Amino acid sequence: MLNRTGNLAGKRVKLNLRIVILGMFFVHVLYGCAPTLTDVSVRLFYQGEEVNCGDFVNIAGARWEVSNFAFYLSTPETSEPQRAEDVVLFDWSRDCGNPLALSPPIQESLASGIQVGVPFSLNHLNPLLQSHPLNVSSMFWSWQSGHKFLRLDMKSEQSSWAYHLGSVGCSSASAVRSPENACKYPNTVSLSENQGQSELQVHLDKLFEGIALKAENRCVMHGANETSCDVLYNNLQRGSVFQWH
Amino acid sequence: MALVRLTLLVCLFGLSACQPVKQTTPYQWDIPEQFPKPIVPADNPMTDAKVQLGRHLFYDVNLSANQSQSCASCHMQQFAFAEPRKTSVGSQGDVVRRNSLALVNVAYNGSLTWAHSGLTTLEQQILIPLFSEEPIELGVTGNEDIILSRFDTPQYKALFEAAFGNSEANFDYIVKALSSFVRSLVSFNSAFDRYAYAGEDAAISESAVRGLNLFFSERLECQHCHGGLNFTQSSKHDFQQLDLRPFHNIGLFNTDGNGAYPKSDQGLIEVSKEARDMGHFRAPTLRNIARTAPYFHNGSAKTLEEVIEHYARGGTGEGIESPLKSPFLKGFALTEEEKQDLVAFLHTLTDESFLTNPAFGAP
Structure with a gap:
């Protein structure tokens, strides 16, 4: 009896060990052996329908066209110095339908989280002397001596609408110094952790929630008369506009 | 030997001609020594x-x-x-x-x-x-x-x-x-410069001298925001601590009773996102001011006389009661003659040589 009990106990230990080893193997396969993403596909959606290059989108009865859509991806600010080459620009007009190559620092940070934006330490340098992609003039945000982090310009036959996002409140305490401290409103957008998904979906309908698409609702200079700015940024912060898939 | 020298000279000339130039x-700088x-x-x-x-x-x-x-x-x-x-x-x-x-x-x-x-x-x-x-x-x-x-x-x-x-x-x-x-x-060659810095008493009229004294008086307070070398910096005042921020609310608007400017342009607050900067704009230089009409950030004052009347009132419209306007905008009373004296002084800040200097003109 004792022996039998001892054998049974021994078998249970072996079984548990096998389960543990099998579990470790699966964890290893799932995470450890997951190939490092070197590029991702960026796909645009409106109400579940994919928006392809050159497509028109029917929004509230009007045909809208994406005339410009671009955003920077980067790793959040770290103590390690970053270079312009570490930042990645997705530009709809150039990259639509093509995979977006990720920089090594972004590849390494995918699991812990990356952001839409440009790190503060790179954002306020002379843009004319920066390397690609920080020398792309359509992303200059000269009035804040920085870069647009994201821009979406839409047009229809009757109207146009635009959303330009970047850091604001970037003036220094002294009028004789460039911004040395982080801007009052950095306006970066954190993406959720990537679990090995190779597709970054952008859901325009989630971005437009709570605003009607019309010229009066544009947000480009973040002034007092652009009340849509808070709505749009809150929508971005909710995490449903940018989704890994 | 002479041929060698000549060849060397030609080579040197050729080399220098090919170098970036x-x-x-x-x-x-065309700036008088005292500046x-x-x-x-x-x-x-x-x-x-x-x-x-x-x-x-x-x-x-x-x-x-x-x-x-x-x-x-x-x-x-x-x-x-x-x-x-x-x-x-x-x-x-x-x-x-x-x-x-x-x-x-x-x-x-x-x-x-x-x-x-x-x-x-x-x-x-x-x-x-x-x-x-x-x-x-x-x-x-x-x-x-x-x-x-x-x-x-x-x-x-x-x-x-x-x-x-x-x-x-x-x-x-x-x-x-x-x-x-x-x-x-x-620009440092105005009649005012000749009067103030070169000591030429006849450089400006008696009316302009009276206007100058009014400009620098505590009664009008102009020089606090339009002081210094270029009539533009803010400065220390008995009633105010040192203020190095050259931005001021001059009471042009007060749309909500709390000092707000129209949403279409609220000044420095749009950049700094600091509530204290509502309606703050930089005091521009007054050098050559007689030639730069219209005035204010929105060009709402057509003449120097209109500008002076704005400051005499302590603002414009609801802006007079703005809680955010500069403490220097207390308002003041001026006779018509004093107003003309002040305008005469502002005209002495015109530097004709600056306005016509070919070095600054179209090539």
């Missing part, structure tokens, strides 16, 4: 060659995408490089919401444009008229290549070569050259 002759020299960014020292290139670019409509405007379209020499209209219009018809500022002694400015505490160099500021899309001014964004190709001419290649040792144009060179030219626009 970047000219590094330091710029000679300080402006601070120049270390990465863009002033040279004659850069000033010359910048002057050509400043007046060249090829710098705008549709070749309709140059910097000089909104900054005209005869108006002290300001523009005689309320607010400017960009090269593609976009309305610019503010009045074009004069370019007088801006090399000395600690901050630039009407309301920005973060722009400290011309090199930063010039990016705005070049690349801004909201509104479009010169419209460079997206048109860089075609614009640069317009400077692929023998004349410009020589100018770029002289300025930077490289005949090929790029926007870093363009910005540095434009900054150098704008920095060279100094």
Whole structure:
């Protein structure tokens, strides 16, 4: 009896060990052996329908066209110095339908989280002397001596609408110094952790929630008369506009 | 032997002719000795060659995408490089919401444009008229290549070569050259300068002397915001602690009873996002002020008399009661003669040689 009990106990230990080893193997396969993403596909959606290059989108009865859509991806600010080459620009007009190559620092940070934006330490340098992609003039945000982090310009036959996002409140305490401290409103957008998904979906309908698409609702200079700015940024912060898939 | 020497000479001549001919002759400021020299960014020292290139670019409509405007379209020499209209219009018809500022002694400015505490160099500021899309001014964004190709001419290649040792144009060179030219626009030869700094008693009229005394009086408080070398800096006052921020609310508006300016333009708060900066705009220089009408950030005052009346009232309309207006805007009473004296003084700040100097004009 004792022996039998001892054998049974021994078998249970072996079984548990096998389960543990099998579990470790699966964890290893799932995470450890997951190939490092070197590029991702960026796909645009409106109400579940994919928006392809050159497509028109029917929004509230009007045909809208994406005339410009671009955003920077980067790793959040770290103590390690970053270079312009570490930042990645997705530009709809150039990259639509093509995979977006990720920089090594972004590849390494995918699991812990990356952001839409440009790190503060790179954002306020002379843009004319920066390397690609920080020398792309359509992303200059000269009035804040920085870069647009994201821009979406839409047009229809009757109207146009635009959303330009970047850091604001970037003036220094002294009028004789460039911004040395982080801007009052950095306006970066954190993406959720990537679990090995190779597709970054952008859901325009989630971005437009709570605003009607019309010229009066544009947000480009973040002034007092652009009340849509808070709505749009809150929508971005909710995490449903940018989704890994 | 003579042949060898000749050959050597020819070779040396040939070599020097093939070297880049970047000219590094330091710029000679036309500034009287008693005035300080402006601070120049270390990465863009002033040279004659850069000033010359910048002057050509400043007046060249090829710098705008549709070749309709140059910097000089909104900054005209005869108006002290300001523009005689309320607010400017960009090269593609976009309305610019503010009045074009004069370019007088801006090399000395600690901050630039009407309301920005973060722009400290011309090199930063010039990016705005070049690349801004909201509104479009010169419209460079997206048109860089075609614009640069317009400077692929023998004349410009020589100018770029002289300025930077490289005949090929790029926007870093363009910005540095434009900054150098704008920095060279100094004005210290007004009748006031001759009276105040050169001791010429007859340089200004008796009326202007009375106006000068009014200007610097505690009764009118003008000099607190329009003080110093260029009549533009804020300064210390018995009733106010040291204030190095040259931005002030002058009570033009008060839309909500709490000092708000219209949402279309609220000044420095738009940049700083600090509530205290509502309606704050930079006090511009008064040098050549008689030539830079209309006045205020929105061009709402047509004449110097209207400006003086605004300050005499302590603001305009609801703005008089603004809790955010500068404490120096207490209002004051002036006789008609005193007003004319004050205007006469402001006219003595005009520097005719600056307004007509060929070195600042179109090449």
